[in-house]
Amino acid sequence: MSKKKKARVDGDAASAAPRDELATLAEVRRGGGTFHEVIFTTNRRTMASVTNRGATLRLHEQFAVAPARVLHALARLFTAEQESARGEARRVVQAFLAEHNPHENTEPPRSFPREVLLRDEPHLARLRAEFDRVNKAHFGTLLPPVPLFLSGRMTTRNGHFSRKPLEIVISRRLCVAAAPGEAEHTLRHEMIHLWQHVVGTRPDHGGAFRWWARLLDVRPRARRPVRMINDE
Ligand SMILES: [Zn+2]
Numbered sequence: 001m002s003k004k005k006k007a008r009v010d011g012d013a014a015s016a017a018p019r020d021e022l023a024t025l026a027e028v029r030r031g032g033g034t035f036h037e038v039i040f041t042t043n044r045r046t047m048a049s050v051t052n053r054g055a056t057l058r059l060h061e062q063f064a065v066a067p068a069r070v071l072h073a074l075a076r077l078f079t080a081e082q083e084s085a086r087g088e089a090r091r092v093v094q095a096f097l098a099e100h101n102p103h104e105n106t107e108p109p110r111s112f113p114r115e116v117l118l119r120d121e122p123h124l125a126r127l128r129a130e131f132d133r134v135n136k137a138h139f140g141t142l143l144p145p146v147p148l149f150l151s152g153r154m155t156t157r158n159g160h161f162s163r164k165p166l167e168i169v170i171s172r173r174l175c176v177a178a179a180p181g182e183a184e185h186t187l188r189h190e191m192i193h194l195w196q197h198v199v200g201t202r203p204d205h206g207g208a209f210r211w212w213a214r215l216l217d218v219r220p221r222a223r224r225p226v227r228m229i230n231d232e
Helices: 021-030 061-065 068-079 083-099 118-138 172-176 182-198 207-215
Strands: 037-041 048-051 056-060 148-151 159-163 166-171
Touching: 021 037, 021 056, 021 068, 037 061, 048 068, 056 061, 056 068, 061 068, 068 083, 118 148, 118 172, 118 182, 148 172, 159 182, 166 172, 166 182, 172 182, 182 207
Parallel strands: 037 056, 148 166
Antiparallel strands: 048 056, 159 166
């Protein structure tokens, strides 16, 4: 009974042969999921969502190579009653996605720390709330937590998403001088880029971006005109 302990907790990931939809469904059900079918999607818009009144679990095909424990976590993510259990499951799934992201995953720390001014905090709290709302409503809460900052140096751009280091930066002028909702609008734009990063595509403003933009009420232009308070 003295089996060698796996060197890594997720060492089973490397040995996993891809499952088809039926085998994936069986594994999810073993983890407690009550779905009747699993549908793999190849578009980059769905990571994991439940449709058809709880009967269908739509998964990005990336999950075909997911270890059993990740599929079990997916089952808990959509069925557990306790938020703490869902939170634990979410971390397992997010770790799998991060590991299978074709981009390099080692995010070096910033060479200089970003400044967070005390007066930025109320704005950042508002933006974090918007992040959580959209993540829950549209991304199955699978977007990873990402540091949010305001910058006073962005004069022409409204915001930016960076993979290295992983962060979203919003122009401070949107928070202090633009019409209500403009900063949130830009945040949603950058969240689509975060999504593209999570599913392993290069952040751009192509077809998938525009699809999300319509869904999230984002005008799909990189440099959209911003309504300033004085315009009102
Ligand atoms: Zn953009």
